[in-house]
Amino acid sequence: MPNRDNKDLDMNQKSLIFPDGQTQNIPYIHKIGVPPKPNLLKEFKTIVKETFFPEDPLLSFKDQPKSRKFFLGLQAIFPILEWGRSYNINKFRGDLVAGLTIASLCIPQDIGYSGLAYMKPQYGLYSSVVPPLVYAFMGTSRDIVIGPVSVVSLLLGTLVRREFDPNTDEYLRLIFTATFFAGVTQATLGVLRLGFLIDFLSHAAVVGFMGGAAICIALQQLKGFLGISPIHFTKETNIISVLKSVFKSAHNGWINWQTIVIGASFLAFLLVAKYIGKKNKKLFWVPAIAPLISVILSTFFVYITHADDEGVAIVGKIDKRINPPSIDKIYFSGENLVKGIRIGIEAGMIALTEAVAIGRTFASMKDYKVDGNKEMVALGTMNVVGSMTSCYVATGSFSRSAVNYMAGCHTAVSNIVMSIVVLLSIKFLTPFLHYTPNAIISSIIISAVIGLIDIDAAVLIWKIDKFDFVACMGAFLGVIFKSVETGLLVAVVISFAKILLQVTRPRTAILGKIPMSGVYRNIEQYPEASKIPGVLIVRVDSAVYFSNSNYIKERILRWLTEEEENDDLQATKIHFLIVELSPVTDIDMSGIHAFEELYQNLQKKDVQLVLANPGQQVLDKLYASGFPDLIGENKIFLTVADAVHTCSPNLNHEV
Known part of the structure; x- marks a missing residue:
């Protein structure tokens, strides 16, 4: 049994080459599953049902005789x-x-x-x-x-x-x-x-x-x-x-x-x-x-x-x-x-x-x-x-x-x-x-x-x-x-x-690691949270639509510029930008274009774009647009912690 465990661990090890030439073996990281092809009709029906019929008004009518259905209909109109x-x-x-x-x-x-x-x-x-x-x-x-x-x-x-x-x-x-x-x-x-x-x-x-x-x-x-x-x-x-x-x-x-x-x-x-x-x-x-x-x-x-x-x-x-x-x-x-x-x-x-x-x-x-x-x-x-x-x-x-x-x-x-x-x-x-x-x-x-x-x-x-x-x-x-x-x-x-205002100017935040944990939180809310050297983690707190996509892209780039200016004083360069997407409930074509432009801007700066924890709705649209092929499917992770484990060669992994 121990031998089998060791074998599993070895199989789940992989070697990563970083921009500065260093290599490191890291544990296996859980990957985001590729979503099935979206069904437009099913998606539309779901939206309509949740908007207009969150509770099915016809549920109590199923498998009922006609006389009972008639009474239930009257009861629906006259609750008395x-x-x-x-x-x-x-x-x-x-x-x-x-x-x-x-x-x-x-x-x-x-x-x-x-x-x-x-x-x-x-x-x-x-x-x-x-x-x-x-x-x-x-x-x-x-x-x-x-x-x-x-x-x-x-x-x-x-x-x-x-x-x-x-x-x-x-x-x-x-x-x-x-x-x-x-x-x-x-x-x-x-x-x-x-x-x-x-x-x-x-x-x-x-x-x-x-x-x-x-x-x-x-x-x-x-x-x-x-x-x-x-x-x-x-x-x-x-x-x-x-x-x-x-x-x-x-x-x-x-x-x-x-x-x-x-x-x-x-x-x-x-x-x-x-x-x-x-x-x-x-x-x-x-x-x-x-x-x-x-x-x-x-x-x-x-x-x-x-x-x-x-x-x-x-x-x-x-x-x-x-x-x-x-x-x-x-x-x-x-x-x-x-x-x-x-x-x-x-x-x-x-x-x-x-x-x-x-x-x-x-x-x-x-x-x-x-x-x-x-x-x-x-x-x-x-x-x-x-x-x-x-x-x-x-x-x-x-x-x-x-x-x-x-x-x-x-x-x-x-x-x-x-x-x-x-x-x-x-x-x-x-x-x-x-x-x-x-x-x-x-x-x-x-x-x-x-x-x-x-x-x-x-x-x-x-x-x-x-x-x-x-x-x-x-x-x-x-x-x-x-x-x-x-x-x-x-x-x-x-x-x-x-x-x-909330739709067009959504909040964004820089995340840091809470000591002695694998949790990443807003550094302004948690002063004890520490930034990861060479990695910038940004969270977007809104759906990404045509009304705010350009602002979100520009805001993330400003975060990056500000961090690089601060890091220049410490002789540390940002190599990875991790975008935490768990609060992002939806994204449209303008939002995807904004992420594509963000990726192109990062390429010029020699910074790699990584996504963490996108929801099903967002992931469906990203795959439909081919965005994962652009940045690489191995750049989408289940959690911020998984993304950091992969991206940061100098991170001291804490238990």
Whole structure:
């Protein structure tokens, strides 16, 4: 047995001749296997499957009878058929309590959010009746609460008001048209499994956009909070225009002090309630019912004191009808159709981003899975149906979803309970809201949107990634100093700019050997890592495409020049350049041409090019192009350690 081992060792020895004439016997080095010929059709199918169908939606349909396939098909469209089979009275108790709790929160919020969209109060309430019912049957999140939200309401109102006056029938028609196409956009993304597109809007940009929108929303509420008449208040949303309008109103005496007293008193009450709920999680119901209590108390106060006769603005009459049909008001032709599509896409994407983020957040907290594509179909369907039943764009609300979660909801039945309560409120309670002061609605919205300003997240973004912070602040400043859509545009542009910068200017690093190991790491990250005499090891930390291939080639040559200038002082010359390719996930023809040019440049310098650990995708393309024949197949190694063993004659091999 020992003789056999020695024989194997001898057979695996080989002699290497180096440029300086030295020879050395080294152990056998593992070689990279020659890949099989690539199958273009198979490769294309793999890419499509991983992009659009990472989990095969038809897997559960295999080998099933037709009746079973039909039921599974319905179950895929309506997940309630799946989880509804295990529903029981204990779960219903939790959902009932949660539904009643979020209903008490959403009624006053819906009235206020409809004002952000420059619509009558009943439209906000309508949007918490039909969309939640549709979502409950089609959605996959157990915790998300559906209805109007502040940011989308402000965005929709801002965009549509630029086309028509809010008091016209055309304004309402364009709102419903935009809602219809917002739903079509969302559902299309889900059906075509294009949900990954919303990931192009970075988290940092969303944080900045939401924070800026929250400030704009709060500024817009100064009109109701200070009792300023709409004719004296600016139609712009930026901070400069709003503050000018406020100062002008104060100077001319257009502010109502009774309104300020009412608004400030109840805003303080709401903030104290929110603080109590934040300090003690068991008292989550305190901030949840505080808005409804504020509405009841303030309405009663205005009614008995006749404060509306003293200039305190009130909500006024709310239509008692339950979701009248509106399909005849949607534009399906003409120039307003194009406007509706454009506004709908913008509002739909923002609504989708917010809903998916909320759904994922609570799903991770309860350790269950949310199907992103089914969520998009559900959100899209509910908005399409909503546009036909007098609703405007609805999505997931973070504040209401948080209350729903803490109230102990188990399933989307809490949305059904909330929807029924809101429906009954429209039918029987709206006459009591006639004397509700606008200042209370403004106070409720201000207290709600404060949570959208996430300073801790902005500070963390600054610590982690300065470019991300630029995207965050760009979106934030764009919203508060220009407009909501400008901030959104800035957020998207900066997010794409970051992607382009990372793609066109990828990182590279010089590697050194960690002492007493065969591991090679970035010498800047590991100062104890030592360079190998006569060998330069460079790692490329990106796929190599036409967009960055020339930069990578030039960067590697600059590394080589810098090393040679340093080595001239030590009378050591670089003989081998090892390029570590493990982070390189792909390469195109431009990338291969760049490596060919790199090889030619190295030949002039009498430096040999060696590749280490290329992935299968990269190796397939290198062999298809004939690149290994150019540099020699014995110049491609499994690991950096193997390449160094081969290239460095003076390396002291450590165990």
